[in-house]
Amino acid sequence: MSLLTLENVTLKFGGLTAVNNLSMQVEEGQVFALVGPNGAGKSTVFNLISRFYTPVSGKISFAGTDLLGLAPDEVPSLGIARTFQNIELFDQATVLENLLVGRHRHRGTNLVQQMFHTPAVRAEERAHREAVEEVIDFLDLQPYRNSRIAGLPYGVRKVVEVGRALASKPRLLLLDEPASGLSVEETQNMRWWIDDIRRQMGITVLMVEHDMGLVSKVCDKVLALADGAMLAQGTPAEVQSHPAVIEAYLGTGDAA
Amino acid sequence: MRIHFKTSYDDDIRLFEDGWKLSLYAALLALMVALPWLIDDFYLGEATNVLIWATCGLGLMLLTGQTGQASLGHSAFMALGCYSTVLLMEAGVPFIVAFPLAGIITGIVGGLIAIPALKLHGVYLAIATLALAILTDDLIVMLEPWTGGVGGKFAPPITVFGLEVNRWSNPAAWYYMALIVVLVVTLFYRNLLRAPMGRAFAAVRDSEISAQAMGVNLARTKTIAFGMSAGITGLGGALMGLFAEVFNNETFTFILSIQLLMMIVVGGLGFIHGAFLGAIVISFLPQALSIITDGIGSNVAIPGLEIGVFGVIMILFILFEPMGLYGRWLKIRTFFQLFPFARKDMFRRQKSYLKTERLR
Numbered sequence: 001m002s003l004l005t006l007e008n009v010t011l012k013f014g015g016l017t018a019v020n021n022l023s024m025q026v027e028e029g030q031v032f033a034l035v036g037p038n039g040a041g042k043s044t045v046f047n048l049i050s051r052f053y054t055p056v057s058g059k060i061s062f063a064g065t066d067l068l069g070l071a072p073d074e075v076p077s078l079g080i081a082r083t084f085q086n087i088e089l090f091d092q093a094t095v096l097e098n099l100l101v102g103r104h105r106h107r108g109t110n111l112v113q114q115m116f117h118t119p120a121v122r123a124e125e126r127a128h129r130e131a132v133e134e135v136i137d138f139l140d141l142q143p144y145r146n147s148r149i150a151g152l153p154y155g156v157r158k159v160v161e162v163g164r165a166l167a168s169k170p171r172l173l174l175l176d177e178p179a180s181g182l183s184v185e186e187t188q189n190m191r192w193w194i195d196d197i198r199r200q201m202g203i204t205v206l207m208v209e210h211d212m213g214l215v216s217k218v219c220d221k222v223l224a225l226a227d228g229a230m231l232a233q234g235t236p237a238e239v240q241s242h243p244a245v246i247e248a249y250l251g252t253g254d255a256a
Numbered sequence: 257m258r259i260h261f262k263t264s265y266d267d268d269i270r271l272f273e274d275g276w277k278l279s280l281y282a283a284l285l286a287l288m289v290a291l292p293w294l295i296d297d298f299y300l301g302e303a304t305n306v307l308i309w310a311t312c313g314l315g316l317m318l319l320t321g322q323t324g325q326a327s328l329g330h331s332a333f334m335a336l337g338c339y340s341t342v343l344l345m346e347a348g349v350p351f352i353v354a355f356p357l358a359g360i361i362t363g364i365v366g367g368l369i370a371i372p373a374l375k376l377h378g379v380y381l382a383i384a385t386l387a388l389a390i391l392t393d394d395l396i397v398m399l400e401p402w403t404g405g406v407g408g409k410f411a412p413p414i415t416v417f418g419l420e421v422n423r424w425s426n427p428a429a430w431y432y433m434a435l436i437v438v439l440v441v442t443l444f445y446r447n448l449l450r451a452p453m454g455r456a457f458a459a460v461r462d463s464e465i466s467a468q469a470m471g472v473n474l475a476r477t478k479t480i481a482f483g484m485s486a487g488i489t490g491l492g493g494a495l496m497g498l499f500a501e502v503f504n505n506e507t508f509t510f511i512l513s514i515q516l517l518m519m520i521v522v523g524g525l526g527f528i529h530g531a532f533l534g535a536i537v538i539s540f541l542p543q544a545l546s547i548i549t550d551g552i553g554s555n556v557a558i559p560g561l562e563i564g565v566f567g568v569i570m571i572l573f574i575l576f577e578p579m580g581l582y583g584r585w586l587k588i589r590t591f592f593q594l595f596p597f598a599r600k601d602m603f604r605r606q607k608s609y610l611k612t613e614r615l616r
Contacts, residue, residue, distance in 0.1 A: 071473075072468045073474065074471075075469075084465070084466060088466035090459050092462055093462065096268075101455050101470050103452070114448060114454075
């Protein structure tokens with residue numbers, strides 16, 4: 001059975017159909033990319049999975065659980081973590097604290113225990129920090145561990161956001177344009193990381209990305225969207241050469 | 257330049273990062289304990305006042321500095337904390353039970369008020385809570401049978417384990433009581449900050465949308481923050497009323513909420529130290545002003561002078577030092593710690609224009 005399934009999902013904002021009868025399956029262990037021109041509804045699909053939006057019709061399920069029955073803050077507890085297109089980090093906190101928020105779903109102590117800082121709280125804090133250090137090692141964030149986000153360069157923030165999602169030890173990682181605004185070298189790093197996230201950590205990745213170079217290198221499967229509807233689906237090479245995709249990006253070939 | 261090597265996770269978790277910090281705060285605590293022998297009764301009363309203001313300030317700081325929700329209604333919780341302590345004591349509950357119980361009652365009421373109020377954001381939340389503060393004034397008058405209305409109430413004598421705590425006959429006992437309260441509150445505050453709940457507060461403050469995406473329940477977190485904030489401020493309000501010995505509806509007007517908010521902004525939003533520094537400023541400002549007006553030979557009290565001067569101080573801070581007194585201290589300390597490598601723009605606020613548009 002697929003890890004993530006969307007079945008005939010439609011989302012409308014007033015008269016605008018943002019997502020139109022979209023069906024897709026993400027299999028466990030895949031790196032799956034959503035591509036498409038601006039305004040195609042790629043990030044909207046992410047927001048549907050995160051439950052920030054509720055579809056007009058259709059079904060979304062994750063590992064057999066119906067996501068539509070959950071509130072946005074209950075989604076991470078299933079093992080879905082995400083990043084945002086425009087970086088939504090906690091600016092006044094340090095990198096370490098940001099990553100620790102990623103551990104939120106693994107907390108096991110209550111408010112009263114935390115107020116008194118009981119041994120259980122301390123043991124849990126140690127475990128959280130150990131898990132976070134693994135992520136810091138993995139993403140080479142050691143130099144920034146105690147820096148506040150507000151002073152960090154864009155490329156580092158992008159990596160910290162991936163780190164925060166990884167710190168929650170998800171089964172499915174949603175990356176919203178992981179390489180946008182990164183330099184060639186940083187994009188190259190991101191490519192290795194995505195490969196390792198899949199191979200070493202066994203995390204399924206669903207990503208939105210415009211950089212077709214990156215997509216064709218790391219992805220098993222690509223789905224092209226335009227105006228909220230699916231155009232084509234298949235391996236990166238298949239999708240890139242699909243006539244409907246070429247038309248959506250470049251327009252029709254015949255001179256009118 | 258001091259370099260701090262961390263060798264275990266506990267280095268980050270413990271309250272004081274190293275022996276140097278620990279000894280500094282131990283010295284401060286020793287000074288606070290020795291204070292009754294060092295200064296006379298008048299200044300000891302002023303010091304008690306600082307500690308009471310700091311307790312109230314810590315309450316609002318938890319909500320505004322930590323969780324990012326503005327409130328202009330905290331005078332209501334001060335009143336509630338004060339009246340419930342006194343009413344419980346009049347019903348025969350000993351002070352040592354009545355006082356924390358009043359904090360819990362205020363916290364629960366605060367949490368209940370938060371459920372509808374925290375659907376509002378920013379300035380709208382401030383307006384709604386301001387309405388709460390103004391209503392409280394009228395409510396105290398209307399509930400005359402319990403509150404004594406405009407006539408007010410006298411604080412009953414406080415006895416703790418057989419020892420009478422009276423600000424005239426035994427000012428040191430009052431001072432120690434306020435000190436213990438503020439220490440316990442500070443300890444709870446610090447413990448929360450180093451636990452998942454404190455990080456959830458900061459997450460809600462900085463980005464509600466990604467807090468949700470990390471599994472933080474917004475409504476629950478904000479309600480807890482508001483409830484705890486109200487509870488702590490209620491304890492501070494109880495101390496304030498009992499210390500004043502007489503209080504009525506005018507003791508807890510909405511002006512008090514505004515002073516409280518000004519105090520934590522001047523002290524430094526988001527820092528525990530900020531609540532204390534702000535409390536020192538607000539407690540000693542009237543004294544400083546009266547010394548100055550006496551100095552220039554004016555014996556006439558100028559109405560509104562104190563709040564006016566405080567307003568000017570607040571505006572100057574917002575313009576020139578938005579991080580408050582503690583932020584200024586941090587900058588000075590960083591300058592010397594990193595000397596000569598500190599850069600002027602290390603603390604500059606960065607504006608981020610690319611924020612995900614608010615969903616819904």
